[in-house]
Amino acid sequence: MQQNNGLDKSQLISFGIFSMILIGFMFYFQNRNAKAEQEQLAIDAKKTEQTTKAKPLATNLNAATVTPASVQKVNLQNDELALEFSSIGGQLSSVKLNKYEAFGGKPLYLFSNNNASYGFQFKDKTNKVFNTKDLVFVPTVAGNSVTLTSKIGTAVIQFVYTLKAKYTVDFQVKTQGLATLVNDGKAEFIWDYTVKGAEKGRSQEETHTEFAYSFNNYKDYDYDARTDMNEPDETLNWIGVKQQFFSAVIEAKNGFTKSKGNQEIIEEGEFLKKFNYNGQVNLAGNELNQDFTWYFMPLDMELLKSFDKNFDEILPLGWSFIGSLNRYVFMPLYNLISSWGVAAGWAIFWMTIIVKLILSPVMFKQHKLSAMMKVIRPEIDEVNAKFKDADPMKKQQETMAVYRKAGVNQMAGCLPALVQIPLFYALFRFFPNMIDLRGKSFWFAPDLTAYDDVIKFGFKVPLLGEHLSIFALACTVVILIYTVMTSGNIQQPQQEGMPNMKVLMYIFPITFLFFLNSSASGLSWYYFVSNAINIVIILVIKYFILDEKKIHAQIQANKQKEPKKEGKFQKRMREMMEQAQQQQAQQQNKKK
Known part of the structure; x- marks a missing residue:
């Protein structure tokens, strides 16, 4: 029987050469992929620059440089959702639920007619604030995805939306060169949303319209229907605004921190409440490359539970028992x-x-x-x-x-x-x-x-x-x-x-x-x-x-x-009454 004394010299040399070749291949393909991604971003930036050459980038939607001709709309649709994206801010400008109707047989829109806007707000190195909501993006559609690209200075910002099943829209944010503009390592996600009524009973629907959010790795849930929300110490996994039967929710894979929001009741008209949310996202190397997900869901228990993200708590069925x-x-x-x-x-x-x-x-x-x-x-x-x-x-x-x-x-x-x-x-x-x-x-x-x-x-x-x-x-x-x-x-x-x-x-x-x-x-x-x-x-x-x-x-x-023997309860009641009688008599004597 041969005894195994471990690896001999030739085996060690062969193993070392093989490891060096493997590591070399890994570096080669990694650099090649990174280079290809940079080249693609550069191409998208060039397209954006050419498209907006005659129209300078706006930092304010009221600026004269932004005209109706500069606004482009693109659409995605499946059986559940019909989406419209705007080149202004690279946002979802319209969200329609295809399988449901609002009261009176009207189409059911969660986002429409500028009732919702969202974006990422940064501070540049001179402490000036800019927001992606105010940028002009160039949209391209490929299958069930829309890519919106914008350039500000030497930085390129991309929003990539992918429409999926179960009322889900993946939302990827990619930047290149943002580090040349910012250096504080953070951005703020700002979401303004004026909720439109969809049901017959205004007072009832208004009562059920509120903030909803989850934290602690999706384990805990909270809501706020009347006051300002403030969660400075928690990392929110998702934040949403729910109505009586529908909700709009955004999930951050890396979480939102230092969250705060406010709400304001609208007494009459087609809108119920005005919401504002502000949460912080951290930058890696002063670049924002993170994944988010939008959900535009009917509040159906089986659907909500299927996500396994604590969404079923959005349905206000009552606490505990x-x-x-x-x-x-x-x-x-x-x-x-x-x-x-x-x-x-x-x-x-x-x-x-x-x-x-x-x-x-x-x-x-x-x-x-x-x-x-x-x-x-x-x-x-x-x-x-x-x-x-x-x-x-x-x-x-x-x-x-x-x-x-x-x-x-x-x-x-x-x-x-x-x-x-x-x-x-x-x-x-x-x-x-x-x-x-x-x-x-x-x-x-x-x-x-x-x-x-x-x-x-x-x-x-x-x-x-x-x-x-x-x-x-x-x-x-x-x-x-x-x-x-x-x-x-x-x-x-x-x-x-x-x-x-x-x-x-x-x-x-x-x-x-x-x-x-x-x-x-x-x-x-x-x-x-x-x-x-x-x-x-x-x-x-x-x-x-x-x-x-x-x-x-x-x-x-x-x-x-003869009277039956008193039970414990009857005896206790009688003794209490007798005691009360005595106290009453003592009080009357004192008054006299």
Whole structure:
């Protein structure tokens, strides 16, 4: 057997020669590629210089040197996006979503008619500021790509846009010779965007129009709807402006730093808000050679999740448990029902039925409790009359004794009410943000994500606006009927200055009308069905489940028996009342 003693001398020499040849080839091809790229940039710069020789480069779009004849427009298009690029600033001047329409059947544009502008701002060595938005570029189109080239001094700047699938536009920035102009190693990306309304409900869409951005390597997300945004310490992976159902987002592969922005509400007209964003990008060797990506997306959950860039957080489904309800309960449930070929309005109907069935044990207990409290109303009135002039605490104790003898636990009614609060807020988020409902009509509502306005006033009514939603009105009437049916067990205040709870219960549905009148009609339809089911349940319990005579007889029999041993909760409540009585008596003695 031969022993391996390692490499001999001839093998080492051969390995060294081979390594030198390999390294030589690498340097040769690297220099050759770099030289070819420089030559191409020089050719593009020469074309730009020839094109703009008679028209000096502008540093201000209002300068007389920039004329309509100097503005060139080029286009790219696929099934999803139709893009237009302008030679002024090398920007996207128009972005149209081909598969969607704005309200009224109009084309849906995110960028159009100079409502958006963006560019990179530099300081030259004399501290003068120049921005690519103010430069004239020369466009060339090749397949699904557009290259826009501009020259400022001895520097060449290129923007290369490539239209891709899934509403994506790659945006490469290349410079050569920029280092002869700047030396501070940074540039600012400035984006001004006046958002145009695309939906029927202005107030609702304005509420959902806001900054959205991700940081910490796409792991964290934040938004800002009302105030100035300021993220001086975070590196943003992407920054976007979202509307109710659509968003424009720019991603920086190397990130934006020292980000700040502001927003301003536009009270009326076709535009909703004006946004301004300013973020810093770092230069390598005072040259800007970085990759960016534009996304012009519908806020569809499956599409957003497919990017794996935390885009799904843009969809405002609510935080924590509320958002989880929408993501893992309501959205899958609606998608499942609609997949059966059911119309959107009926899908909401069956979704309501299923949710009610799931909650039926809890809801049944609440409705049964409400019905029983109405049955024992005479006994409660008897206690109130008997202890009319007694101490309020004593009267409360006797009232609780009646409930206890009848087997009614007042606190049991709190749990169902608490359960409904997160459901209400989740649905409040679900219906205005479910893009599958957008444009879906049902009866007299042309769009279930907006209000119906069959009844138009022709003038503004305080709190209501210029219309009355039939769905909101129907929902309010049903809630009023439900309130009348369940308010019989509410005690009237026995002390002066205490609010009348019955009056408050009747006021609530009226205020609900003002809230729902400008909200998504799908939400009003859901609550109409939900409360109609509640009424049916109460009627079934009253006429087919509860035996009022039996309950009364049981209460009278319990009066003759020795009182049952108090439970822990009843004992604690009694002790608290007694303690409160003692404190009240002490206070009265002090006053005397």
